[in-house]
Amino acid sequence: MILDSWPFTFYQTLYNTFLVSIAAYATYYTYWQCTSGASHRRFISHHGCQPARKMRHYDPILGLDFLWRMYRALKSQKALETTKAGFDRVGAKTCQLTILGQTMFATIEPENLKSVMSLDCKNWSLGEERKKHMIPFLGEGILETDGEKWHQSREMLRPNFVRKEIGDLELFERHVQNLIQAIPRDGKMVDLQPLFFAFTLDAATEFLFGESVLTLKPNEGNPDAAEFVRAFTYCQHAAEGQSEDWGMLTIFMNSPRLKGQYKIVHVFVDSLIAKAMQSRQKYEIEKEHSNRRIFIQELLKQTTNAAKLRAESLNILLAGRDTTASLLSNVWFELSRRPAIYSRLRSEIDTLGNEIPSFEELKQLKYLRALLNESLRLYPVVPENSRQAEADTCLPVGGGPDGKSPVFVKKGQYVLWSCFAMHRRRDLYGEDAEDFRVCSRSCLNPYFLPKRLLIQIFAIA
Ligand code: HEM
Numbered sequence: 001m002i003l004d005s006w007p008f009t010f011y012q013t014l015y016n017t018f019l020v021s022i023a024a025y026a027t028y029y030t031y032w033q034c035t036s037g038a039s040h041r042r043f044i045s046h047h048g049c050q051p052a053r054k055m056r057h058y059d060p061i062l063g064l065d066f067l068w069r070m071y072r073a074l075k076s077q078k079a080l081e082t083t084k085a086g087f088d089r090v091g092a093k094t095c096q097l098t099i100l101g102q103t104m105f106a107t108i109e110p111e112n113l114k115s116v117m118s119l120d121c122k123n124w125s126l127g128e129e130r131k132k133h134m135i136p137f138l139g140e141g142i143l144e145t146d147g148e149k150w151h152q153s154r155e156m157l158r159p160n161f162v163r164k165e166i167g168d169l170e171l172f173e174r175h176v177q178n179l180i181q182a183i184p185r186d187g188k189m190v191d192l193q194p195l196f197f198a199f200t201l202d203a204a205t206e207f208l209f210g211e212s213v214l215t216l217k218p219n220e221g222n223p224d225a226a227e228f229v230r231a232f233t234y235c236q237h238a239a240e241g242q243s244e245d246w247g248m249l250t251i252f253m254n255s256p257r258l259k260g261q262y263k264i265v266h267v268f269v270d271s272l273i274a275k276a277m278q279s280r281q282k283y284e285i286e287k288e289h290s291n292r293r294i295f296i297q298e299l300l301k302q303t304t305n306a307a308k309l310r311a312e313s314l315n316i317l318l319a320g321r322d323t324t325a326s327l328l329s330n331v332w333f334e335l336s337r338r339p340a341i342y343s344r345l346r347s348e349i350d351t352l353g354n355e356i357p358s359f360e361e362l363k364q365l366k367y368l369r370a371l372l373n374e375s376l377r378l379y380p381v382v383p384e385n386s387r388q389a390e391a392d393t394c395l396p397v398g399g400g401p402d403g404k405s406p407v408f409v410k411k412g413q414y415v416l417w418s419c420f421a422m423h424r425r426r427d428l429y430g431e432d433a434e435d436f437r438v439c440s441r442s443c444l445n446p447y448f449l450p451k452r453l454l455i456q457i458f459a460i461a
Helices: 002-048 063-074 077-089 110-119 128-138 148-161 170-184 190-211 224-241 248-252 257-280 280-287 295-300 306-337 338-350 359-363 366-378 456-460
Strands: 094-099 102-107 384-389 395-400 403-411 412-418
Touching: 002 403, 063 306, 077 102, 077 384, 077 412, 094 395, 102 395, 110 395, 110 412, 128 257, 128 306, 128 384, 148 295, 148 366, 148 384, 170 248, 170 403, 190 257, 190 295, 190 306, 224 306, 257 280, 257 295, 257 306, 257 403, 295 306, 295 384, 306 366, 338 366, 395 456
Parallel strands: 102 412
Antiparallel strands: 094 102, 384 412, 395 403
């Protein structure tokens, strides 16, 4: 009997479940339309928002085609060019796309960046994804926090970045000398980039901990430094979705190897912090006779919380090391191919004579500054970035057929941007936008440094 009736009972149950689901969805939809939906419509009409152009997806639901394209681009080291080509293909400076089922916006409009990073920054956060991947590695420091926590970090770090604290050019001079020594003199071709990365790591660790890892002089430095550097680089690549083991997939997982590498980084930094704690008194006495400041010692005056100390110092290490090394590499790449620019720079530098320049003298080197700006324009060292909307808000431009109307962005949605593509826009920088031309353009800030960046001055030094 039971067997005879089971198909009927089964289909009846399925049918009932289907009806209940439809009814539940309809109720939820009506409720949503009367509450959030109504508030969205009000926002859209109040601000005159129009939809942004949509990127065409072969997989409009999950956007897997887009992910696959980006994966291949990353593999072939063409991610930035692929993003730029994506904007050209869509034919818009702001567009809507789908990634893993989520609607996002991508833009190369300076107005939109200004709004997200500065004018409307209270409505935007770094985003949950960034925090999820960076916090296990770096801890909760300035690069991973928003709101009150970010304010606390900033206040804690600020005294370390006033000019007199960072104007210790002798520190840089020592490491520049090590760098020059490390360049082979046999006249053969040399790859300077790894040396620049070693140089900035050496200088940054001395600035942060008072003790350099001295990777340019491996026989003199801390014996654990090499392992730390390998682990730091591994974790950084993993956080950027470019791990050697898992590639882009790393962003979905915390592999046991990755956890082991975090541990190596943390143990090494903790040991430097412990040493700094032991030498606090000595530092204070020496400080009376010298103008040498050590970041971690200054931080210790504000907190002895080991996790906080580690997080803030690792954050500054990450923020300062690659940016500066990449900038140096890009500048020297161009200098090596452009003798005219090199000789003009040389003449300007020669005006300094043989003395170590002061911070103020460095700032007077106008050609050098223009050269750095041009490098940062054509090869921005933070080439792509993103933020997540913390509340319903809008991008000021990018909507409608002419792309001039505001675009509505729902709470939780992401906006992504590419400085690389924006800095190569011909309508902004002229027909020769993709050429390296020092001093030829001064109209637009070449690299978009956000309002919240307090360290610009250190980068200039
Ligand atoms: C060429 C040099 C540099 C460029 C172009 C640059 C660019 C940037 C950009 C675009 C951000 C915003 C990132 C984001 O929030 O998503 C940022 C943040 C930051 N950078 Fe740099 N940076 C440079 C050098 C440095 C150096 C040398 C240091 C430290 C020694 C540093 C420390 C920081 C810190 C602490 C933040 C977080 C600021 C905050 O949230 O308030 N940067 N940088």
